[in-house]
Amino acid sequence: MSKIKPSKGAPYARILGVGGYRPTRVVPNEVILERIDSSDEWIRSRSGIATRHWAGDEESVAMMSIEAAGKAIADSGISPEQIGGVIVSTVSHFKQTPAVATEIAHRIGAVKPAAFDISAGCAGFGYGLTLAKGMIVEGSAEYVLVIGVERLSDLTDLEDRATAFLFGDGAGAVVVGPSDEPHIGPTVWGSEGDKSETIKQTVAWDQWRVGDVSELPLDSKGEVKFPAITQEGQAVFRWAVFEMAKVAQQALDAAGISAQDLDVFIPHQANMRIIDSMVKTLKLPEHVTVARDIETTGNTSAASIPLAMERLLATGQAKSGDTALVIGFGAGLVYAATVVTLP
Numbered sequence: 001m002s003k004i005k006p007s008k009g010a011p012y013a014r015i016l017g018v019g020g021y022r023p024t025r026v027v028p029n030e031v032i033l034e035r036i037d038s039s040d041e042w043i044r045s046r047s048g049i050a051t052r053h054w055a056g057d058e059e060s061v062a063m064m065s066i067e068a069a070g071k072a073i074a075d076s077g078i079s080p081e082q083i084g085g086v087i088v089s090t091v092s093h094f095k096q097t098p099a100v101a102t103e104i105a106h107r108i109g110a111v112k113p114a115a116f117d118i119s120a121g122c123a124g125f126g127y128g129l130t131l132a133k134g135m136i137v138e139g140s141a142e143y144v145l146v147i148g149v150e151r152l153s154d155l156t157d158l159e160d161r162a163t164a165f166l167f168g169d170g171a172g173a174v175v176v177g178p179s180d181e182p183h184i185g186p187t188v189w190g191s192e193g194d195k196s197e198t199i200k201q202t203v204a205w206d207q208w209r210v211g212d213v214s215e216l217p218l219d220s221k222g223e224v225k226f227p228a229i230t231q232e233g234q235a236v237f238r239w240a241v242f243e244m245a246k247v248a249q250q251a252l253d254a255a256g257i258s259a260q261d262l263d264v265f266i267p268h269q270a271n272m273r274i275i276d277s278m279v280k281t282l283k284l285p286e287h288v289t290v291a292r293d294i295e296t297t298g299n300t301s302a303a304s305i306p307l308a309m310e311r312l313l314a315t316g317q318a319k320s321g322d323t324a325l326v327i328g329f330g331a332g333l334v335y336a337a338t339v340v341t342l343p
Helices: 040-047 061-076 100-108 121-138 193-198 205-210 233-255 272-282 301-314
Strands: 012-021 025-028 051-054 083-089 114-118 143-151 169-179 188-191 199-201 229-231 264-267 323-330 334-341
Touching: 012 061, 012 121, 012 301, 012 334, 040 272, 051 169, 061 100, 061 143, 061 169, 083 100, 083 121, 100 114, 100 143, 114 121, 121 143, 121 169, 121 188, 121 301, 121 323, 121 334, 143 301, 169 301, 188 233, 193 199, 193 233, 233 272, 233 323, 233 334, 264 272, 264 301, 301 323
Parallel strands: 083 114, 083 143, 264 323
Antiparallel strands: 012 169, 025 051, 143 169, 188 334, 199 229, 323 334
16 A cells, blocks of 8 residues: 555646736738738738737847736736746747746746746647646645747748748746636647657757758858748648647537537637638637637747737636637647636
8 A cells, every 4th residue: 555645736726817928019011021922911811910029139038928927926816925836838948958937937936936848839838737737736836827938030930931920929827726616627638740840940959050051941141041940831731720620629528518618719829710710610609709819919839828818808808707718739749728717
């Protein structure tokens, strides 16, 4: 018989507060068109994007995270000292170590919390939320801060007609805490590594630093391009539309609800056509509010779901207590979907 005491965590967990930060610079499609042969009409029709936010020099991954975290903590009604865990999902923090989560934890005033980064691309918020829920139920933390943050403008090839217009910067954060009732459903998550080449970094860091120039992508001036994110657009589109609708339905089934029970749908803000196709495939009823933050924010990867959630609540399109289906999907290929009660 085991001598280990059982954990004494909360029976369930829920999102208590949400916050977001969008960089001050708003970039319209016209700026993108300075470097690629396209049109505003084409970009809008293919992606639904009209503008995006790009970070300035002072708007670092840490700075944006701290701003979003401060709003989420205030919204939750707890103090920073009560936070026992800080989870940061990002692919655009360029220091391999230490984790940016440790810096953020210190600067927001948390006292010796567990703090770590995860790399799960556009599914990163769902991964972080699931880990936070587990920590609270297991009893290793009472409150956990989950942040999705990206400076994807640093990883954008502005001469790549397929991706130059897609990406934006920003940070979204939530505080997850204990609950007597289930307000975060079971997570349906996974990966399809056989498709990992469909979304990837163009050049590995070590290859970019010491590689043979003849083997590396060059810009219009003949200089080696900084590593960027590239994708096989049609393959990603087909996967997202057909496979992720199935995952979303599985998350509804796991939570024991139907589309009719939903109030809000918050998919990863990857592409407006993907969002619209998922709505149609899931047969969401008219009363369900659908997040379409991508129009003015672009694709912010791990930050997109909490940013969209914050905007829906701030604008009154969604309200506290609403039941929402959230799903993230992207590089890996990885995905995570769950049903939550909005804070």
